Amino acid sequence: MKTKEKTLEELRVNPQQGLSDEEAAKRLAEHGPNRLAGKKQKSLLQRIFAQINDVLVYVLIGAALISGIVGEIADALIIFLVVVLNAVVGVVQESKAEHALEALKQMSTPRAVVRRGGELKEIPSEDVVPGDLIILDAGRYIPCDLRLTESANLQIEESALTGESVPVDKQADFAPETANPADLPLGDQKNMAFMSTLVTYGRGEGVAVATGMDSQIGKIATLLEQADEDTTPLQKNLAQVGKYLGIAAIGICVIMFGIGLLQGRELLEMFMTAISLAVAAIPEGMIAIVSIVLAIGVQRMIKQNVIIRKLPAVEALGSVNIICSDKTGTLTQNKMTVTEFYADGQSAKLDQLSTATDSHRILLEALVLCNDATYTAGSKTGDPTEIALLVAGDQVNLDKKSLDEEHRRVNELPFDSDRKLMSTLNMYNGEFRIHTKGAIDNLLTISTGIHRNGNVEPMTDADRKAIMDAAQSMSDKALRVLGAAYRPVPDRHIPVDEMEQELIFVGLVGMIDPPRTEVADSIAVCKKAGVKTVMITGDHKDTAYAIASELGIASSKDEVMSGVELDQISEQELSSRIDNLRVFARVSPEHKVKIVSALRQRGNIVSMTGDGVNDAPSLKQADIGVAMGITGTDVAKGAADMVLTDDNFSSIVKAVEEGRNIYRNIKKSILFLLSCNLGEIVALFLAILFGWATPLRPIHILWVNLVTDTLPALSLGMDPKDPAVMKEKPRSAKESLFHGKIGYIMLYGAIIGIATLAAFIIGMKMYTDHTGFFPLMPEGYSEDALRHAQTLAFGVLSFSQLVHSFNLRSDTESIFKLGFGSNMKLVYSFLFGVVLQVCIISIAPIARIFNVHALGITDWLIVAGLSLLPMIVAEILKVFKRSRLN
Missing domain, CATH: 3.40.50.1000 (HAD superfamily/HAD-like)
Structure with missing residues (x-):
């Protein structure tokens, strides 16, 4: 930290004349305008790309392209619709671009007063250059970083930059007592003033040492640009899921293709079968569901x-x-508040202060009258410390304006950072009274008396020790301590330099920015x-x-x-x-x-x-x-x-509670989707492995994934809050979405898959001239029998997944205890899914699109019975879990 003389010399500036206009123009060209560099905002296309730049989305797009190539145009369009929906939800919610650097720019002062060519000029702050001499006064923002060259009772409010709530006393001649002044924190650099901070009191002058991005504010702007854009745990988990699903889809296609070759199947048939499995492996609605659940959480x-x-x-x-x-x-x-006081030899909380007590009243009057701030219920101006004193007075009905009118100020000795005192002379019932407030050390050296219990007594060493002990006690609590004293005088013509002599000490106050x-x-x-x-x-x-x-x-x-x-x-x-x-x-x-x-x-x-x-x-x-x-x-x-x-x-x-519940619900949705999709894979994989016909068509799988699964998954994402969630410890950042749930996914995937395959086998046996249990898959079946059996499998796959959605609401509690009505959205999703599925199978024009067969009463009973299997198994397992917990 250089001396002001050294700084002026290095910047080649005359302290009386300042820079010439020519030199200023040259430096402006060299250093650039005194403003912060902006960061280019992302375009709409860039923001959309950021939303779709995800492994799972790429897998979906790949599946859509392949579906389109093989003629499944409806499938391709539906998958693309999901990708677009996800991008729209994300872009709309995050459409507010990063305004941090733009806001930093706007904080710069619009005008600055500089000395150039020996004259004072007001110029745009953008034109300030290193070496400019800047004039400071109360109420003015600092246009750049300055090394102060002059200061008179200068105080600058720096809380936005340093976090310190009290204005800092600035001194041009401050010399730090440290071996390495450059290591001083910003708040302790008392001979410096920083860009975008505010002068609250006094006046000063300084030489510009850093402008624009070289200023302390500029360094913060640079830090903002350099800050890492990291991903959240959920984003990492979903990326992991996408990667696994992508690998699984490719692996399944390769395996099935190989099995098909060994079985001597047709190339096109093998390709379509592989595509069916790839579609089954990917829960197409998952990314959209996660985005929608998060967006709904945002609204809540x-x-x-x-x-x-x-x-x-x-x-x-x-x-x-x-x-x-x-x-x-x-x-x-963020406001200084008086919390304690000391008077009559005793310390107490502020609420015990009363104007009925003589010393209390004199203490407050001294603090309110010896004060340059203003305060009303609607507005306040001045130093935060002085405002706090006025608020304390207002609490016992000592109004600043009324007191000023009753006890008019006729003279004053302004605050000085060397004396650390301020004094005023006020009229008092035809006489006059000096009021002084300030640092207790300085106040005690000029006090010869003490006001105690209504009497004025000579101050003793014991009194001084008691006062200092009280002040130290307040300081130990991190309170800022101010003392007050007074002296009655008969004449208003007392010399100013004699005002702070032979005072009568009355008390202390301690203040802090309270929690x-x-x-x-x-x-x-x-x-x-x-x-x-x-x-x-x-x-x-x-x-x-x-x-x-x-x-x-x-x-x-x-x-x-x-x-x-x-x-x-x-x-x-x-x-x-x-x-x-x-x-x-x-x-x-x-x-x-x-x-x-x-x-x-x-x-x-x-x-x-x-x-x-x-x-x-x-x-x-x-x-x-x-x-x-x-x-x-x-x-x-x-x-x-x-x-x-x-x-x-x-x-x-x-917000933490809401976030925990949202994560829990998203996890329920994803576990539901993955266990359902595994069920589809199990049914298809086993059928192809045994050389059977495909039990489900690609459009069946896509429909289940996008409609039948999606609404219940979305409803699970809006499950009611769990009140016990805040009694749990935070989950590990490395914890996978599947933590402790791999077995769960595999069990219910197997149940749904086997139930679906069972419906297919039963349908093939019922509608083919076949008797006996073996072989499981009859030969010589007709296209009508295959379509009938596929319809049964399609029905069981849809309804079993709808039923399974209720299992996800709790790991241990029975759905009958939780009550179906506690999440009516899930009930409505279930009923809507049932109605849709019945319509698809029963209404002929729709049935032709999905290539399904009308079902009779017996068929529907078979579908209903097999679809209940996931809930029956879940309720039995929950009984065992509850018994272990108890």
Whole structure:
């Protein structure tokens, strides 16, 4: 960190004249405009491609092309329709392009006051160049990164960049007491001012040292561009499913082709049979169902004050096991609040402050009158600390405006960062009173008396020790401490330099940005659900720990690490220690990304919450970025996967619960689809292996996969919430969708397949002149008998899968105990599927399209009996499971 003289010399600028217009133009051409580089947005075609760039989708497209080539045009069109539907759902939900960098651009100041050629000029901030001398005053945004050359009571609010809720005192002559000043956190660089932060008090001047993408904001923009676009656990699982299904489809085709060659079948017949099996292996509706279930979950979450920007984030949030949260505005209220006071030798909570007590009233009047902020129920202006004092006064009906009118200010000694005091002279019933507030150390050195229990007494060393002990006690709780004193004077003409002498100490107040009232309960719920909360903030270590301790995040200071400590350890050491850390204080945006990366490297699914510009890179780096909707910057919202419209940490807990239930329901849908498709494969594979006719036509399989299966699967995806879901630990990020369910898929696939094949065999025997049990498949059958038998198999395949959908609702509870009415969508899907299937078989024009035969009463009874097999087996197995659990 260079001196201001050295900085001016290196930038070749005269501090009295500034740059000339010619030199500024030359530097503008060299460094470019003072704005942030934008990232090219994806086109509509690119977004559509992103939706279909999936192994499973490619397999579907391949199946559609092959179906079209062999003349199955209807099959091809239906598969393409599924692919298009999936892409449309995804693009519509994720149509909001990434606006993070665009929002960063808009945060730049539109105008800046510069000194050029010895004159002050107001220019567009885009035209600011390194070496420009920038003039600062209250209410003005900083146009670029500056090395301050002058400062007078300068305070800058940097919370959006550093996360620190209190404005920072800036001093041009600040010299850091460290061997390597470059390692200082941004919040401690008191001789620097940074782009897009706000001057709240005082004035100053600085020389531009970094513009555009070279500024601290620019570095954040670069981090956003570099952040990894990672996939969620569900996306990884579905990609894995797609890969397996693709390999299975190809493998089955090859095996069947080989068997056909050995059996001497015709080439075209073998090809069509292989295509039938490939179609059976792929649940065509699966990707559309997953997208629709996620989209419906998104709509439900809007009612929970959560807006999802990216569909897979719904499910991924349910697998989160660590929530990294920014402190300011997320866990806390983002407003300084007086919480304690000290007067009459005693400390107490603010709610015990009363104007009926003489010392309490004098303390509050001093703090309200010696104050330049304004506050009403509808608006507030000024320094957050001073606003907090006015709010404290307002709570006991001491209104700032009324007090100012009653006790008019006639003189003042403004706040100075060296004195750390402010004093005013106010009229008091024909007399006058000096009020002084500020740092307790400085206040005690100019106080000779103390107001105690209605009397003024000389201040003793014991009094000073008691006051300092009270102040230290507040500081230990990370409270910001301010003292107040007064002195009656008979004359308004007291010299200003004599105002801060022989004061009467009256009391202290302690203030902090307090935690949100509901957050502690939410963190407790997270703990029970196996979700850890980690606080990451730009605030000081003591402040961060005090808040974390109160919220139940941390129980020991050993669980706290500062940004300086982070810089001193390697990534490997951080990775080894990070499981035992709960609070990271005084950190930079780069630190936040490093922390999130280290947590993810340990196999965690990490959510990061935040609202400031400084949070944006880590929001994007995390598995799930959660931005605040009210206080959040556009940058944070643009980088996040989801936005909380009420800025309430507790909404995250509801979102986690919703995400867990959605994942559970998606898993039910996928297990249902895969077990049903395996049933189709079993029926076809066994028939071809034994050299029998094909029991199902390709259009039968496609119809079942797209219609009969799809509606129940969708209804399972909307199964009611399980209230016990938040008592479970988060599932492992590496856990497969099939975890513990391979046997389940194989069992019910076998039951459905064998039941379908049994219907086919029974039909062939019934409608062929054949007696006896063996051989299973009669010879010399007619085309009509084959069509009749295929219709029976088609009916059993459809109805058994519809019945099986009820089995998926619970692994252990009987469907008769759960009640059919608890998911009426599934009941309606079942009834709709039954009606459709009956219509296909019974209405002649439709039956001709599907090449099916009308069925009689006996046929329907056979279909009904065989279709109930999956439920009968499931209910018997559930009895055994419940007995083991009990």
